[in-house]
Every structure is written in C-alpha cells, then in structure tokens.
Amino acid sequence: MPNKNDVWCSIGVPIKRYPVEDGPMIPWHLEVLPRNAVLVCGVFFLCPQGGRAEFVVPGYVVETYAEVADPIELAFDSLGNLFVGRDNSGSGGSQVGPAKIHRIAPDGTVTEWGAEALSDPDVVAVDTSGAITGTPNSVLVGQRVSTTTGRVRFIKPDQSISVLFSTTQFNNIAGFGFDSSGSLLVQGLFTPDILRYDTNATLTVLVEQSGRGVNLQTDGAGLIYSATGSPGTYDGRVRIFSEAGVLVDDAYLTGLDGFRSNFNYLGQSPWGSGLLGVHSNGELAHYDLTGAKTSIGTGFSQTPSVVLGPDGAYYLSDFTNDRVLRVAPVPEPDSLLVLLSLWVLTIIRRGRRDR
Numbered sequence: 640m641p642n643k644n645d646v647w648c649s650i651g652v653p654i655k656r657y658p659v660e661d662g663p664m665i666p667w668h669l670e671v672l673p674r675n676a677v678l679v680c681g682v683f684f685l686c687p688q689g690g691r692a693e694f695v696v697p698g699y700v701v702e703t704y705a706e707v708a709d710p711i712e713l714a715f716d717s718l719g720n721l722f723v724g725r726d727n728s729g730s731g732g733s734q735v736g737p738a739k740i741h742r743i744a745p746d747g748t749v750t751e752w753g754a755e756a757l758s759d760p761d762v763v764a765v766d767t768s769g770a771i772t773g774t775p776n777s778v779l780v781g782q783r784v785s786t787t788t789g790r791v792r793f794i795k796p797d798q799s800i801s802v803l804f805s806t807t808q809f810n811n812i813a814g815f816g817f818d819s820s821g822s823l824l825v826q827g828l829f830t831p832d833i834l835r836y837d838t839n840a841t842l843t844v845l846v847e848q849s850g851r852g853v854n855l856q857t858d859g860a861g862l863i864y865s866a867t868g869s870p871g872t873y874d875g876r877v878r879i880f881s882e883a884g885v886l887v888d889d890a891y892l893t894g895l896d897g898f899r900s901n902f903n904y905l906g907q908s909p910w911g912s913g914l915l916g917v918h919s920n921g922e923l924a925h926y927d928l929t930g931a932k933t934s935i936g937t938g939f940s941q942t943p944s945v946v947l948g949p950d951g952a953y954y955l956s957d958f959t960n961d962r963v964l965r966v967a968p969v970p971e972p973d974s975l976l977v978l979l980s981l982w983v984l985t986i987i988r989r990g991r992r993d994r
C-alpha cells in the first residue's frame with residue numbers, strides 16, 4: 640500500500656513523491672496537492688492527465704535541457720558542467736537512499752558522477768575556486784548519513800570522494816551558500832541552523848533558529864537569505880542574516896507555502912535583483928529586495944532548484960518529469976537571416992517582373 644505521503648496514480652504505480660521530509664512522514668497539506676489529485680481513504684491519488692504539464696514564461700522559451708532521474712539541487716562548475724543532486728523517492732526508493740549524482744556536460748551528455756553512490760545526495764554546490772576543498776570544481780554533496788548526523792562530502796573532478804565534515808548540529812542538509820569571504824554556509828533541514836566552514840577548515844555555528852530548513856542563498860556581499868517552513872502551518876518564511884549571523888530582517892518574506900516553495904536563485908535577473916523561486920501552485924515568481932512579488936511564469940511542478948547558467952539562461956530541476964528545464968529569452972530574429980530573406984524576396988519579385 641502507498642503511504643499517506645506518496646503520490647500514486649489510480650492503478651497503484653508511483654508517479655512521484657516530493658522529498659520534502661527525508662525522514663518521518665508528515666501528511667501533505669491539501670493545498671500543496673496538484674489539481675488533479677483526489678483524497679481516497681486518507682491516501683492521496685494522482686491521476687495523470689496525459690502528457691507533461693505546460694510551463695509558460697511569457698517572453699521566454701521553456702525547453703528540456705536534459706533527461707535525468709529524480710533531480711533536486713543544481714549547480715554549475717566553471718566549465719559549464721551542470722551537477723544535479725538526486726533523491727531516490729522519485730523512482731519509488733528511499734528519500735535518503737544511496738545514489739550517484741548526475742553530471743550534464745555542456746554538450747548535454749549525462750554521466751552518473753562520483754566513484755560510488757552516496758546516501759541522500761540531494762543538495763549540491765560547486766567549489767569552483769577550490770578554496771574549500773583544495774581542488775577547483777569539486778562538487779559538494781549534502782547528506783543525511785544517520786538519524787543524528789549530517790555530512791558534507793565532495794567529489795573531485797577525477798570522481799574520487801572525500802569527507803569535508805560531519806555534524807550533529809542537524810542530521811540533514813537543506814542548502815549551501817558561499818559568503819563574501821568564500822566560506823561555505825550550510826543550512827540544516829529538520830533543524831535549520833546555519834554552519835560556516837571557512838577556508839581554514841574551521842567549522843562554527845553561525846545561526847540557530849527554529850522551523851524547518853527549505854533553502855539558503857547568499858548575495859556574496861554580506862547577506863544570507865534563509866528560507867524555513869513550519870510543520871503544521873506551512874507558514875514559509877525567509878529571514879535575512881548578516882554574515883556574522885546577526886538577524887537583519889526576521890520577516891523579509893512570510894506566508895509562503897512552506898516546504899514546497901523554493902527560493903533558489905538570488906542575484907540579478909531580467910526581472911531585477913532579488914529571489915527567484917517556484918511555489919507549490921506551479922508559479923515561478925520573482926521577489927525584489929523589498930519583498931515585492933512579480934509572477935513571471937506558471938505550470939511548473941515540483942521544481943526544487945533554479946540556477947543561472949553561464950549562457951544567461953535559467954535552469955530548473957523538474958523532479959516530477961525527470962528532467963532539467965532551460966528557460967531562455969525568445970531568440971531575436973537573426974539580422975543576417977532577415978537581410979537574406981529580403982534579398983530572396985527581391986530576386987523573386989524581379990523574376991516575376993522579367994517574365
């Protein structure tokens with residue numbers, strides 16, 4: 640039997656279960672269910688409506704960049720390789736089970752990355768400079784390794800794997816960021832405290848807070864944006880802290896729909912500076928630095944990560960459909976192509992006149 644936290648189709652085949660918990664099950668709130676889900680005897684069922692959802696961002700083309708199983712967090716290295724964290728629950732396995740992360744090369748080739756499978760490898764970041772791991776472009780992987788212990792490992796470009804550190808401050812990892820000094824910041828999941836691992840390999844507790852970790856973003860200029868959700872109320876919140884761990888804004892964003900909102904991209908975008916994220920209702924939204932919201936797209940489903948690519952396009956993990964999406968501006972008509980078309984038209988017209 641499916642458990643109450645699973646999403647199943649009416650004939651009992653698992654479609655996708657969103658890995659919001661990585662541990663003890665908490666019943667899904669009704670408002671986070673897809674529109675085509677129904678509640679039967681306490682079990683949520685999802686009836687596929689044929690084909691994939693429509694992803695719409697006016698002025699932008701949304702296309703499949705690569706097909707990958709169960710994608711969660713995304714991170715580019717300095718060479719344009721895109722690393723994709725992974726959660727086995729999408730394929731019916733354990734939320735904390737072992738898997739190899741994916742690497743999508745710039746030519747689109749997908750490789751299972753790392754010398755061995757790692758438990759719960761859903762959160763990733765890239766140490767492009769090597770300041771944290773000693774090896775540029777090592778991929779940091781945030782893991783849950785036991786009921787008491789969280790761990791950060793890193794995969795070097797030769798695919799060998801080392802432990803960066805383990806902690807009992809929290810047993811699972813919700814997000815990574817880098818501060819302006821190049822220190823690695825790590826937010827927990829069940830306990831959303833924030834740790835700092837500096838370039839001298841010193842680990843300190845920067846922030847202790849309650850709720851549940853959703854994600855962490857840094858602006859690289861002194862501020863940390865920490866997204867949390869509260870079990871039961873789903874009153875999602877983004878707080879701002881200084882890099883010293885001092886609370887700057889306790890309520891930068893509030894009332895978000897909890898775990899299912901993901902605020903993954905912080906920086907300049909075509910919609911201005913601020914945060915980009917996807918809500919549980921499929922809305923792609925931008926929040927400016929005052930917290931004002933602009934809706935910029937619809938139809939997204941279970942999109943745990945948004946990152947800016949080296950080509951200026953945005954890349955989104957589409958957990959439900961086992962793929963990474965690329966969102967790029969509608970291309971301008973090539974001016975040479977326009978000139979060529981006009982020239983061909985002129986030739987045709989002249990030919991008709993000469994007949």
Ligand SMILES: [Ca+2]
Nearest residue numbers: 661726734761
């Ligand atoms: Ca997981």
Ligand SMILES: [Ca+2]
Nearest residue numbers: 661759761812
């Ligand atoms: Ca995890």
